[in-house]
């Protein structure tokens with residue numbers, strides 16, 4: 436092979452590709468199953484909103500057009516939804532794109548550093564490493580709570596980004612708002628606190644657990660939200676941030692002009708308008724979370740308290756372990772998420788399904804662990 440093809444930056448040579456949850460098609464083929472339940476990727480249990488499907492059909496003929504630069508209609512609608520100035524809204528190809536851009540906008544490779552927990556959402560450290568930015572990590576507590584004082588202690592004058600996910604992935608732990616406010620106030624001047632609220636609206640009391648919902652504004656805080664979970668648009672790739680206005684200006688300079696495509700934009704507008712689907716989603720997830728938590732505890736599992744649309748758990752002591760449970764469920768046509776890639780091979784993560792899917796999972800686990 437010519438060296439032109441293999442000479443890559445050292446940051447890239449050391450990487451392994453992101454491992455997503457298994458797809459329904461893969462499992463259907465592998466085990467010859469007719470129906471497969473997927474509870475692995477924190478997707479919306481209700482499927483795609485009917486209003487979104489209608490909007491996608493209605494705008495299919497526009498696919499030959501470039502989207503409007505800066506997605507102004509979508510930005511206005513998100514700003515109205517959260518009652519903040521449109522100048523502070525950034526939209527991206529999933530919040531993944533926004534995370535990547537925040538790193539590239541803020542961090543000078545070889546000079547600046549970023550701070551996050553271990554484990555955490557893998558996009559933060561991976562995109563930082565790709566960018567050549569030092570990653571500083573502090574372990575989560577044994578009970579998976581997040582000690583923000585320990586996190587702050589890693590920050591110095593060269594820290595430009597600090598990432599906190601709340602509710603956290605994969606544990607579902609929700610950080611008290613007062614602790615987040617204290618963290619933002621304690622950080623060195625150059626450090627921007629990124630609070631990833633991808634799951635914040637699933638909390639039993641969103642107002643009490645989300646800076647954005649509570650209307651708490653701090654000059655060094657960016658809030659991330661996504662259309663992938665409660666809005667049900669994971670496959671269309673649409674995320675957004677509420678950021679300080681001065682930073683918003685730079686965001687649009689750095690973003691690829693058309694990264695949010697024309698159908699994602701229309702779908703986002705329709706999803707914001709479909710308050711019935713959204714309310715039903717939140718009801719199904721909150722009720723499912725209570726039911727699955729109680730159900731798994733009754734089977735002898737340790738279930739970590741969650742405010743997200745998933746729960747993390749350890750199989751009962753003496754029963755089949757996490758890896759074996761995952762495989763046994765696959766053979767029964769149920770996909771959940773093993774947490775080996777998070778460095779937690781003894782734990783499993785389960786996304787909330789419909790009431791029927793949740794019941795099917797509990798029944799299967801009861802048989803597997805008997």
Ligand SMILES: *Cc1c(COP(=O)(O)O)cnc(C)c1O
Pocket residue numbers: 477528529530531532556600604631633660661662663669672673674
């Ligand atoms: C799912 C998820 C997101 C959303 O990512 P998108 O790119 O918007 O799909 C963001 N942060 C965390 C922690 C997540 O789990």
